[in-house]
Amino acid sequence: MITKIEELLKKVEDFKPQAQADIEEFRIRLLGKKGEVTALMEEFRTVAPELKRELGQKLNILKSAALEKVNAMKSEFSGRTASGGKIDDMTRPGTNDPIGSRHPISLVRNQIVAIFARLGYTVAEGPEIEDDWHVFSALNFPPDHPARDMQDTFFVEKNPDILLRTHTSSIQVRVMETQKPPIRVICPGRVFRNEAISSRSHCIFHQVEGLYIDENVSFADLKQSILYFAREMFGQAAKIRLRPSYFPFTEPSAEVDVSCNLCGGKGCGVCKGTGWLEIMGCGMVDPNVLEACGIDSTKYTGFAFGMGIERIAMLKFGVRDIRLFFENDVRFLRQFGSVL
Numbered sequence: 001m002i003t004k005i006e007e008l009l010k011k012v013e014d015f016k017p018q019a020q021a022d023i024e025e026f027r028i029r030l031l032g033k034k035g036e037v038t039a040l041m042e043e044f045r046t047v048a049p050e051l052k053r054e055l056g057q058k059l060n061i062l063k064s065a066a067l068e069k070v071n072a073m074k075s076e077f078s079g080r081t082a083s084g085g086k087i088d089d090m091t092r093p094g095t096n097d098p099i100g101s102r103h104p105i106s107l108v109r110n111q112i113v114a115i116f117a118r119l120g121y122t123v124a125e126g127p128e129i130e131d132d133w134h135v136f137s138a139l140n141f142p143p144d145h146p147a148r149d150m151q152d153t154f155f156v157e158k159n160p161d162i163l164l165r166t167h168t169s170s171i172q173v174r175v176m177e178t179q180k181p182p183i184r185v186i187c188p189g190r191v192f193r194n195e196a197i198s199s200r201s202h203c204i205f206h207q208v209e210g211l212y213i214d215e216n217v218s219f220a221d222l223k224q225s226i227l228y229f230a231r232e233m234f235g236q237a238a239k240i241r242l243r244p245s246y247f248p249f250t251e252p253s254a255e256v257d258v259s260c261n262l263c264g265g266k267g268c269g270v271c272k273g274t275g276w277l278e279i280m281g282c283g284m285v286d287p288n289v290l291e292a293c294g295i296d297s298t299k300y301t302g303f304a305f306g307m308g309i310e311r312i313a314m315l316k317f318g319v320r321d322i323r324l325f326f327e328n329d330v331r332f333l334r335q336f337g338s339v340l
């Protein structure tokens with residue numbers, strides 16, 4: 001019986017099918033109901049107990065070798081046409097890999113960058129893991145400002161100086177520290193806040209910061225730039241409205257509303273009947289910030305603005321839940337394939 005097993009093992013090793021049909025024939029000849037391996041299994045039942053151990057092991061090796069060979073040969077043959085071997089049908093259509101679509105956040109970010117590029121802005125980026133100086137201190141945050149609180153900021157390890165940036169305003173500090181005016185940059189990026197996740201807020205989101213520094217930059221320049229942006233983003237009929245506000249890094253500061261693009265300003269559920277939607281914060285860069293970044297505040301002035309990309313995308317596409325942007329459900333993502 002041992003010699004028979006060894007003979008069959010050799011057969012398995014040497015087996016080289018010429019066609020797919022050979023594989024099935026080989027399988028039946030060895031492993032089929034009346035196959036040679038099957039017959040040996042039957043015979044095994046009658047061998048003397050002291051031989052069972054050795055023979056059993058050998059038989060098992062033979063059986064799995066035969067199975068493996070059959071499977072390996074099958075996959076080799078089925079792969080042949082696809083992998084460039086023999087082609088059985090030249091007219092058969094190829095298999096197309098589905099093409100993905102851009103994420104709506106990328107689409108809106110790219111559009112914001114493109115709009116400001118037309119006004120001469122270039123893109124600047126900065127690190128997501130930042131230090132206190134670039135996120136808070138240089139931006140004129142008083143030492144006890146609530147935004148530095150543990151509740152809003154994710155700290156990296158136990159060092160309170162190293163944190164995940166809570167806004168992209170940190171990039172304007174980095175730009176002002178390394179470039180001389182005139183400066184015109186648009187800074188997209190991901191930001192992090194220790195906030196509860198809901199349909200309206202998330203602990204990770206995206207912002208775009210804008211910064212323009214030169215001699216004689218005025219609040220009128222800021223208003224006109226933002227109006228241009230709003231019209232390009234939401235349509236030429238868009239109007240803007242500025243409300244006084246407070247940010248440590250700008251003085252004066254304002255909050256910008258755009259006329260609701262869903263109801264045309266008449267008032268609807270999305271704008272809560274007001275006809276206006278808040279889209280960004282802005283203001284004239286505080287002289288303290290210019291000085292902290294090494295820019296002469298007696299010579300230069302400038303404006304800055306910051307907006308959330310998710311917010312703009314939600315308003316533009318009528319998305320009611322911010323979490324959809326992070327779930328990556330293809331049924332959601334597919335809808336934005338060709339919108340911009």
Ligand code: DAH
Nearest residue numbers: 167169281282283304305306
């Ligand atoms: N950094 C602010 C935030 O995260 C947004 C902002 C407001 C940026 C006013 C600015 C600005 O540059 O001038 O909420």
